[in-house]
Amino acid sequence: MRFRAPATLLLSLTGGLAWGQASNTTVVVPPAPAIVSAPLASPAPVSPPASPPPPGLVQVQPPPASTATTTTAGGSSTTGAPATTADTAPITQNDWVTGTIAQLGVLDKVDGSTAKVSIPVGSQAKVGDLQVSVQSCVNRPPGQLPDTAIFLTVQPLSDTSSPPLFRGWMVRSTPGATVVGDAGETFRVMGCT
Numbered sequence: 001m002r003f004r005a006p007a008t009l010l011l012s013l014t015g016g017l018a019w020g021q022a023s024n025t026t027v028v029v030p031p032a033p034a035i036v037s038a039p040l041a042s043p044a045p046v047s048p049p050a051s052p053p054p055p056g057l058v059q060v061q062p063p064p065a066s067t068a069t070t071t072t073a074g075g076s077s078t079t080g081a082p083a084t085t086a087d088t089a090p091i092t093q094n095d096w097v098t099g100t101i102a103q104l105g106v107l108d109k110v111d112g113s114t115a116k117v118s119i120p121v122g123s124q125a126k127v128g129d130l131q132v133s134v135q136s137c138v139n140r141p142p143g144q145l146p147d148t149a150i151f152l153t154v155q156p157l158s159d160t161s162s163p164p165l166f167r168g169w170m171v172r173s174t175p176g177a178t179v180v181g182d183a184g185e186t187f188r189v190m191g192c193t
Helices: 005-014
Strands: 067-071 077-082 101-108 114-120 124-127 130-139 148-156 166-171 185-192
Touching: 101 130, 101 148, 114 124, 114 130, 130 185, 148 185, 166 185
Parallel strands: none
Antiparallel strands: 067 077, 101 114, 101 185, 124 130, 130 148, 148 166
16 A cells, blocks of 8 residues: 555654544543333423404404203203313403593604604694594503504605505504604604593
């Protein structure tokens, strides 16, 4: 066998040992873990938390639970336990409390200033180069998680005949779900009184 010069030099420097080995080092490899054949426990199904839809959406009530009725030989009927369906979520009440004045936070993107605007329900206000009309303002009742929602329409003042920039519900607990405004201003729900 013929070795090339670099390989011969390398072998002479390492003392003829292979790569990664040293003459005074012992490498200990731990034993492999024991293999146990056990069935995997299936995780419990995780159901999403039931939260009411934003106000203004129509909720369809499920039909009442049917009861099993059996007739005995004597002609009398007995009613058993109500039949349940496991795949239906409980329906929470959508009993938001209406307010009269919507409070919006306004961010002026040009100079970075912020302002708070109060608009009565059923009226409109000029904010920068936009016209904001508030149609509804609601709060969750005191016994539930606090939240506020405002139904509004945002339209540019320069062209009122065009479709609005935004028309819908803004919910305080999800400010990123609806970005309302234009290049100059952005709105955020602050409250409803």
